Amino acid sequence: MKEVPAQLPLLELFTMLREAGIPLAIDDYIALLQALQAGFGLPDRQSLARLCRLLWVKSPEDEALFKYHFAHMFHTTHSAETDEATMSSQGEHQADNLSTQPTASNASDQPPLLPIQLPNQVQSTWRAGLVPDYLPISQRQMKQSWRHLNRPIRQGMPVELDINATIRQAAVNGTLGEIFLVPPRSNRTSLLLLVDHGGSMAPFEPFNRRLIETALRGGRLGTIGVYYFHNTPIDYLYRDYFRQEAVPLPLVMAQADGRQAGLLIFSDAGAARGATNGLRIAQTRDFLAQARQVIKYIAWLNPMPRHRWAGSSADAIATIVPMFPGNRRGLDRAIDILRGRFDSRED
Amino acid sequence: MDEVLTFYPQRYTGTRQPAVDESDSNGRPIRPYLPAPDLIEAVNLAIFLGRPLLLKGEPGCGKTQLAQAVAYELGLPYYPWYVKSTSRARDGLYTYDAVRRLRDAQLAASGRLTEAELDRVNNADAYIRLGPLGQAFASEQQCVVLIDEIDKADIDFPNDLLLELDEKRFVIEETGSSVVARQAPIIFVTSNDEKDLPDAFLRRCLFHYITFPSSEQLAVIVEYHMPGVSPQVVQAAVQRFVELREQMVGRGDARKRVSTSELLDWFLIIRAAPEETALKLLQGRLPYPSVLLKSWEDHRHFLQEAGRS
Numbered sequence: 001m002k003e004v005p006a007q008l009p010l011l012e013l014f015t016m017l018r019e020a021g022i023p024l025a026i027d028d029y030i031a032l033l034q035a036l037q038a039g040f041g042l043p044d045r046q047s048l049a050r051l052c053r054l055l056w057v058k059s060p061e062d063e064a065l066f067k068y069h070f071a072h073m074f075h076t077t078h079s080a081e082t083d084e085a086t087m088s089s090q091g092e093h094q095a096d097n098l099s100t101q102p103t104a105s106n107a108s109d110q111p112p113l114l115p116i117q118l119p120n121q122v123q124s125t126w127r128a129g130l131v132p133d134y135l136p137i138s139q140r141q142m143k144q145s146w147r148h149l150n151r152p153i154r155q156g157m158p159v160e161l162d163i164n165a166t167i168r169q170a171a172v173n174g175t176l177g178e179i180f181l182v183p184p185r186s187n188r189t190s191l192l193l194l195v196d197h198g199g200s201m202a203p204f205e206p207f208n209r210r211l212i213e214t215a216l217r218g219g220r221l222g223t224i225g226v227y228y229f230h231n232t233p234i235d236y237l238y239r240d241y242f243r244q245e246a247v248p249l250p251l252v253m254a255q256a257d258g259r260q261a262g263l264l265i266f267s268d269a270g271a272a273r274g275a276t277n278g279l280r281i282a283q284t285r286d287f288l289a290q291a292r293q294v295i296k297y298i299a300w301l302n303p304m305p306r307h308r309w310a311g312s313s314a315d316a317i318a319t320i321v322p323m324f325p326g327n328r329r330g331l332d333r334a335i336d337i338l339r340g341r342f343d344s345r346e347d
Numbered sequence: 348m349d350e351v352l353t354f355y356p357q358r359y360t361g362t363r364q365p366a367v368d369e370s371d372s373n374g375r376p377i378r379p380y381l382p383a384p385d386l387i388e389a390v391n392l393a394i395f396l397g398r399p400l401l402l403k404g405e406p407g408c409g410k411t412q413l414a415q416a417v418a419y420e421l422g423l424p425y426y427p428w429y430v431k432s433t434s435r436a437r438d439g440l441y442t443y444d445a446v447r448r449l450r451d452a453q454l455a456a457s458g459r460l461t462e463a464e465l466d467r468v469n470n471a472d473a474y475i476r477l478g479p480l481g482q483a484f485a486s487e488q489q490c491v492v493l494i495d496e497i498d499k500a501d502i503d504f505p506n507d508l509l510l511e512l513d514e515k516r517f518v519i520e521e522t523g524s525s526v527v528a529r530q531a532p533i534i535f536v537t538s539n540d541e542k543d544l545p546d547a548f549l550r551r552c553l554f555h556y557i558t559f560p561s562s563e564q565l566a567v568i569v570e571y572h573m574p575g576v577s578p579q580v581v582q583a584a585v586q587r588f589v590e591l592r593e594q595m596v597g598r599g600d601a602r603k604r605v606s607t608s609e610l611l612d613w614f615l616i617i618r619a620a621p622e623e624t625a626l627k628l629l630q631g632r633l634p635y636p637s638v639l640l641k642s643w644e645d646h647r648h649f650l651q652e653a654g655r656s
Contacts, residue, residue: 023546031396040392047388054389058401058549140546147502147545156433161445175453179446184433217543218502 009036010052013073017056020065023140024056031055045074061139135207136327139214145331146218149191149262149338156183190223191215191338192256192295194237196267197228204303207326208266211301225255232283233265249287253294262297262338269323270313271304281316288321299334301326357489357533359390363420364571371415379571380409380416383564389555390417399494399512399534401549404557406539407606414493414535423533424486426479427493434500436507439478443521448474471522480508484515484528491533498538505548512551560607562589568607569614576618583629584614591639594648605639613638 014029032055035041041051049070057066137145158181165180193215195208212226227237227247236246256263269284270277291298302314303326309315317323322337324330364379371377382390390413393400402410418425428439451468454460460468467473483490497505511517515528536552538544560568566585570576588610595604616635617625628634632653640646 023550025550028550031398035392035396038395040388040395050385050388051392054392054553054555058552058554143543163445166449170449175456179449184435 009033010048013052013069014056016069016073017066020069021138022056022062022065028055135210137207137210137331139210141328142210142214142331143218145328145335146215148332149335154183154185158183160184190256190261191225192252192261192263193224193226194233194263194265194267195226195228196231196265197241197243198230200231200268200270200272201303203272204268204326207303211266225252227252229267231267232280233287234283249290253291256295261295263291263295263299264334264338265298265300265321266303266326267300268302268304268314269300269309269317271302271309274308274312276311276316277313280313284313284317285320297338297340298322299324299337301331301334357394357421357423359387359394359417359420361387361416361420365419367574377415377419378412380412381564381568381571382413382416383558383560386413386555386557389553393535393553394533396553397531399536399552401536401538401544401552401554402557403538403540403554405559405604405606407608408557408559409607410537410557411493411495414491417533417535418491421491423488424483424490425493426483426490426532427495428479429495430497430500430504432499432501434504436504436511439480439494439508440484440511440517441475441477441481441519443471443519444474444476472524475519475522477526480511480532481517481526483532484511484517484526486532487529489530489532492535494534494536496539497536498540498542498544502542502545506545509547509551559592562586565589565607565610569611572611573614573618577622580618580622580625580629581614583626584617585610587629587633588613588639591633595645598644598648602644603641609639 010032011029014024014032018024032052035051035055041048052070053063053066057063160182162180162182165182166178169178169180193212195212197208201208215224216226227233227239228241228243229237230243233249235249237249237252239245239247270280288298298321300317300321300323302309302318302323304314305327306325309318309323314323322334324334361380361382364381365377369377389400402413404410414427415425417423448468448471451460451464455465455468477485480492480494483492512534515531516525518525562585565588566581569581569585570578588605592605595602613635616638617628620628633639633649636646636649640649
């Protein structure tokens with residue numbers, strides 16, 4: 001067996017970035033080697049960083065990770081690096097400040113420490129992706145799951161030739177009389193996403209933010225309405241986070257676009273605190289009855305794992321609506337329901 | 348690493364600019380394009396590795412013009428493909444005019460075609476028309492292809508092109524013939540970042556974000572586009588512009604800010620005035636605000652500023 005050459009350039013950086021979550025494959029590393037051999041990225045560290053960026057960085061999250069790991073590898077300090085202005089955000093600056101913290105105490109000629117408020121710092125390191133992802137579904141996985149919610153329907157101007165119908169007609173008539181056109185297929189999904197917010201759902205903030213963001217940016221969905229509620233959706237739903245802009249429930253239901261609409265509810269349904277609340281169950285039941293008149297595909301996503309539902313309102317609600325735990329499989333199955341695929345398996 | 352191979356087919360330097368009244372094959376004037384050094388490097392890397400270059404940036408930063416500039420400098424044929432929301436991946440490769448063929452078949456059946464036209468009906472190839480990417484593949488020499496605003500189309504669109512981008516060939520299903528690219532085309536893809544692109548597509552591309560040029564670069568760009576203007580006017584205009592932009596940056600992240608193309612439009616009007624008038628105009632209130640300010644918010648700020656002074 002051939003021996004691996006001892007010093008493959010930047011293999012360590014490549015491995016670190018892979019472990020941090022950037023989806024890189026061996027092709028990407030080989031491309032880097034080819035580029036280095038051709039003379040790219042050689043003059044100085046910055047051009048090397050630029051080369052790696054071109055090949056490996058495809059989004060702002062990746063950029064933050066890359067900047068951190070690249071600096072970490074060369075132990076550069078914040079002041080020494082000049083600004084590479086690609087997609088730089090607040091988070092990166094603070095991430096760099098963070099990286100100077102451990103080394104500042106060792107060296108004596110470090111630049112003076114800037115006063116940094118701790119909450120900002122913590123939040124920005126989380127945002128920069130430096131803390132390992134503790135949510136059960138990663139952003140990429142969520143995006144992939146949303147992409148399955150695809151219902152291509154023919155709509156719009158009839159411009160596509162329906163060959164079968166035309167030929168059939170020609171066969172019947174003996175001559176080519178009429179030409180049949182149909183509208184092209186495009187994705188027409190209408191999704192209502194109702195998110196429980198505040199109170200017992202407070203710890204799941206990052207989860208629901210990620211869910212909403214990936215749904216909106218996924219690009220596959222036709223129309224999405226995102227609304228917030230607190231504990232139970234009754235009477236009013238809210239268009240904003242802080243529950244200031246109310247929209248009456250019947251109006252929201254009316255906005256659901258046709259028979260293809262789906263409704264996904266994201267709430268713990270009482271499982272977080274663990275108590276059974278009769279009123280909550282009754283109100284939820286009423287809401288679901290009302291929703292079912294307009295929307296056919298309804299699913300419920302619960303951030304708590306299934307074994308925590310027992311003994312709480314969630315248990316009761318799970319019997320009247322398909323409810324799934326907030327992991328990858330649960331999300332996929334909820335989306336299956338929204339697609340109209342009947343889910344008959346027991347978990 | 349002292350043996351550096353510098354062998355690759357073409358090298359873009361960004362220095363060859365068209366003359367003032369030069370125009371392209373359609374008769375439209377070709378404008379100069381001044382890329383930043385890291386953009387030049389990105390282009391050369393994309394050419395060397397044979398991968399598409401994905402460009403993002405603010406509207407008006409010059410994403411779309413880069414492809415034509417590269418084609419101009421390297422002297423290669425240029426095939427732009429402006430993607431619409433209804434575009435299909437296959438349309439960029441080829442389109443098959445089935446309706447016309449059916450009609451011709453009917454005319455042939457009723458005996459109203461000449462010999463030559465009858466031959467044509469039998470031959471399916473006559474009804475195939477290659478799209479921009481298809482033409483690039485079929486060409487003898489290397490071409491430059493632009494896929495503009497790829498995020499406008501359906502999300503399946505980039506994925507549908509993956510095989511063609513990887514293997515540089517495609518099959519025309521109606522005739523069964525395959526078109527193989529003799530020379531891999533140089534492909535530029537632009538995106539407005541309205542939707543996320545699928546990961547499989549992103550993996551195959553090189554990605555570069557075009558940043559807004561510095562004041563010095565802006566001055567150079569303006570001088571190139573409008574030669575023969577006094578440097579003081581250029582400096583004053585660029586300074587005013589940069590101040591305006593910084594105000595916009597300071598006000599908020601998400602909204603549109605003035606871009607390079609708007610600067611050029613604005614300067615076109617300013618330079619029409621004689622030099623002293625232009626300088627005086629630039630000292631006072633922002634002249635010709637309707638060219639630069641495109642939203643009510645910006646106008647409101649502008650009026651407030653004007654009211655104060």
